[in-house]
Amino acid sequence: MRTGRYTVTEDAEAIIGGGRWSPPPLLLAYPIRGVQPTRDRGWPDDPLQPPRNCVSLAFATTAFAVSEPIDSVTLHSGGGAASWDPTTPETGCFGGVAYYPVGDGAFTSGGVHSDAFDGGLGVHVYSKSAGNVGFRDGDGQGDHVGESLTVGPRSVVGMRIVETDTGLPGSPTLRALVRVTNPTSKRMTRLVSICSNLGSDDITGIRASSDGNHKFTAGDRWVVTSDNATTPSDPPVTHVFSGKGDLRVTKRGLCAPGGGSDCVGQQMRLTLGAHKTRYLLFFAEMHFTNGDAIVDASKYNNKNLTAALRSGLSQTVRNRILNWDLG
Numbered sequence: 361m362r363t364g365r366y367t368v369t370e371d372a373e374a375i376i377g378g379g380r381w382s383p384p385p386l387l388l389a390y391p392i393r394g395v396q397p398t399r400d401r402g403w404p405d406d407p408l409q410p411p412r413n414c415v416s417l418a419f420a421t422t423a424f425a426v427s428e429p430i431d432s433v434t435l436h437s438g439g440g441a442a443s444w445d446p447t448t449p450e451t452g453c454f455g456g457v458a459y460y461p462v463g464d465g466a467f468t469s470g471g472v473h474s475d476a477f478d479g480g481l482g483v484h485v486y487s488k489s490a491g492n493v494g495f496r497d498g499d500g501q502g503d504h505v506g507e508s509l510t511v512g513p514r515s516v517v518g519m520r521i522v523e524t525d526t527g528l529p530g531s532p533t534l535r536a537l538v539r540v541t542n543p544t545s546k547r548m549t550r551l552v553s554i555c556s557n558l559g560s561d562d563i564t565g566i567r568a569s570s571d572g573n574h575k576f577t578a579g580d581r582w583v584v585t586s587d588n589a590t591t592p593s594d595p596p597v598t599h600v601f602s603g604k605g606d607l608r609v610t611k612r613g614l615c616a617p618g619g620g621s622d623c624v625g626q627q628m629r630l631t632l633g634a635h636k637t638r639y640l641l642f643f644a645e646m647h648f649t650n651g652d653a654i655v656d657a658s659k660y661n662n663k664n665l666t667a668a669l670r671s672g673l674s675q676t677v678r679n680r681i682l683n684w685d686l687g
């Protein structure tokens with residue numbers, strides 16, 4: 361809408377990206393040289409970049425993100441039932457260094473259960489020459505506001521990545537929104553993976569998966585793992601790698617837990633047009649029992665996200681999530 365000489369964008373949430381502000385600021389774009397940005401003319405593809413013909417001002421309605429050492433941040437979800445300790449580069453699933461949104465992880469409802477992860481939810485981009493290269497932050501500082509932490513930007517195998525991890529209030533869930541941008545003028549195809557080294561180590565077992573069996577393959581959207589089929593001592597962990605419907609990624613198996621393996625991950629092949637920005641979306645949960653974890657995973661069996669899971673994600677962002685079909 362227009363108010364006076366200002367244009368209030370309909371894409372305010374999209375422009376501020378993946379939850380760096382909470383709640384989203386009102387963004388005003390003031391046109392210069394008499395040129396109006398319109399939806400016909402289109403906004404630039406990178407939602408963090410305002411149109412060149414505008415001067416933009418962002419007003420946060422409450423808290424500003426605070427730059428903080430990533431290692432000092434702990435995110436909480438489910439009313440404090442689950443805590444997630446983001447870590448600057450450490451080794452996880454590949455033995456290579458990466459930023460991990462959760463280094464250990466603890467579930468504290470019904471007793472303290474820690475050691476869910478040994479480096480969880482690391483993002484890697486595959487390179488023929490270097491193998492899986494971990495996404496990591498340049499200076500070890502993240503932007504922290506409420507229960508959200510934004511890390512990056514950082515170029516990994518030529519693709520620019522920013523990640524926003526959010527502890528959701530209504531369930532013991534961590535949401536990882538990974539923004540990927542092709543900064544070049546040519547199409548770019550990349551293999552992006554997300555994987556965890558589980559704290560359940562070599563006694564990891566699969567308690568459930570989305571296709572109903574006890575195997576984890578590329579066709580699974582989610583999987584529940586733990587260190588015991590009846591009385592787990594570490595928190596059972598749920599990984600959610602994608603949604604239902606038409607995905608704009610091709611999924612591949614990366615590593616499967618069980619049989620002595622404590623690695624769980626999937627790889628996604630994606631293509632970005634010139635200067636395009638898109639997103640990947642993942643969730644992880646911790647629980648006290650296998651049964652609780654399996655019951656709670658059912659909310660990921662709908663094509664659409666529940667209001668709680670999509671909280672703070674604009675429709676524009678949701679439309680651009682490659683591994684879900686939320687348009």
Ligand SMILES: [Ca+2]
Pocket residue numbers: 497498499500501502511512513
């Ligand atoms: Ca940083």
Ligand SMILES: [Ca+2]
Pocket residue numbers: 477478557558559560561562622
């Ligand atoms: Ca382990």
Ligand SMILES: [Ca+2]
Pocket residue numbers: 569570571572573574575576577580
């Ligand atoms: Ca399966």
